[in-house]
Amino acid sequence: xxxxxxxxxxxxxxxxxxxxxxxxxxxxxxxxxxxxxxxxxxxxxxxxxxxxxxxxxxxxxxxxxxxxxxxxxxxxxxxxxxxxxxxxxxxxxxxxxxxxxxxxxxxxxxxxxxxxxxxxxxxxx
Amino acid sequence: xxxxxxxxxxxxxxxxxxxxxxxxxxxxxxxxxxxxxxxxxxxxxxxxxxxxxxxxxxxxxxxxxxxxxxxxxxxxxxxxxxxxxxxxxxxxxxxxxxxxxxxxxxxxxxxxxxxxxxxxxxxxxxxxxxxxxxxxxxxxxx
Numbered sequence: 001x002x003x004x005x006x007x008x009x010x011x012x013x014x015x016x017x018x019x020x021x022x023x024x025x026x027x028x029x030x031x032x033x034x035x036x037x038x039x040x041x042x043x044x045x046x047x048x049x050x051x052x053x054x055x056x057x058x059x060x061x062x063x064x065x066x067x068x069x070x071x072x073x074x075x076x077x078x079x080x081x082x083x084x085x086x087x088x089x090x091x092x093x094x095x096x097x098x099x100x101x102x103x104x105x106x107x108x109x110x111x112x113x114x115x116x117x118x119x120x121x122x123x124x125x
Numbered sequence: 126x127x128x129x130x131x132x133x134x135x136x137x138x139x140x141x142x143x144x145x146x147x148x149x150x151x152x153x154x155x156x157x158x159x160x161x162x163x164x165x166x167x168x169x170x171x172x173x174x175x176x177x178x179x180x181x182x183x184x185x186x187x188x189x190x191x192x193x194x195x196x197x198x199x200x201x202x203x204x205x206x207x208x209x210x211x212x213x214x215x216x217x218x219x220x221x222x223x224x225x226x227x228x229x230x231x232x233x234x235x236x237x238x239x240x241x242x243x244x245x246x247x248x249x250x251x252x253x254x255x256x257x258x259x260x261x262x263x264x265x266x267x
Contacts, residue, residue, distance in 0.1 A: 032230060033231075033233040033235070034173065034229070034230040034231055034233075035231060035234075035235035035236055035239060036235055038170050038173060038174060038235075038239060039170060039235060039239045039242065039243070043166075045131055050152045051229070051230040053141075053229055053230070054139060054141065054142050054166075055144065055145065055230060055231070056175075056230065057231055058144065058145030058149065058173065059145075059173070059231070061149060061174050062145065062148055062149065062152060062169040062170065063169070063170070064166070079142050082197055
């Protein structure tokens with residue numbers, strides 16, 4: 001699944017669409033501690049986190065993760081928004097919890113279908 | 126690539142909005158030079174951790190990066206208080222970061238351990254009240 005396809009699924013709110021809709025998503029990564037994310041974030045992964053600041057963007061770009069999903073209703077702060085727009089970094093958000101969000105994304109990315117997750121967890125689509 | 130390329134960066138203190146710029150720039154340049162992605166990733170992680178440490182703990186400083194066909198050599202010289210107990214600082218999970226820094230997602234005590242893990246060689250020289258100098262090398266696979 002690509003970033004553009006993820007956007008079209010309408011399961012996440014688009015904060016900043018970014019400039020690489022064709023980029024292929026290969027996995028899901030979850031962590032809020034930036035140093036752990038720095039060491040463990042996988043290339044082309046969707047990063048689900050509650051940390052919405054400029055350092056999140058730096059870690060994402062240095063580790064070659066593909067996009068950020070802010071879960072639990074977290075928001076990107078102003079400096080982060082400016083940077084995301086400047087650098088064309090894709091950022092999404094959702095009110096849903098981290099686990100449900102990550103599971104849903106995992107099913108879509110790995111199995112091409114996340115509908116069952118929505119049914120079982122009650123995560124809103 | 127037989128010549129050595131030298132890059133120099135000034136890291137300012139307490140400026141979290143700019144932290145990571147030096148690492149990003151080095152990453153971009155290594156990509157342009159065609160350095161293998163795995164080596165670039167190691168450099169980016171090790172250097173970003175060092176850069177963040179300089180902002181959090183050490184009143185900023187300078188980073189010098191030397192690049193030749195075999196090695197990326199990074200020297201981070203700060204103006205900080207020095208590290209009283211390096212052994213402790215090297216332990217994963219040990220952190221002296223203040224609360225405002227932890228709120229940004231740092232302070233997990235992974236900085237120095239990550240730097241060691243992602244560099245092929247690391248040397249730390251520190252003097253209390255004067256500063257810390259960290260040298261890290263990442264070798265480019267043939």
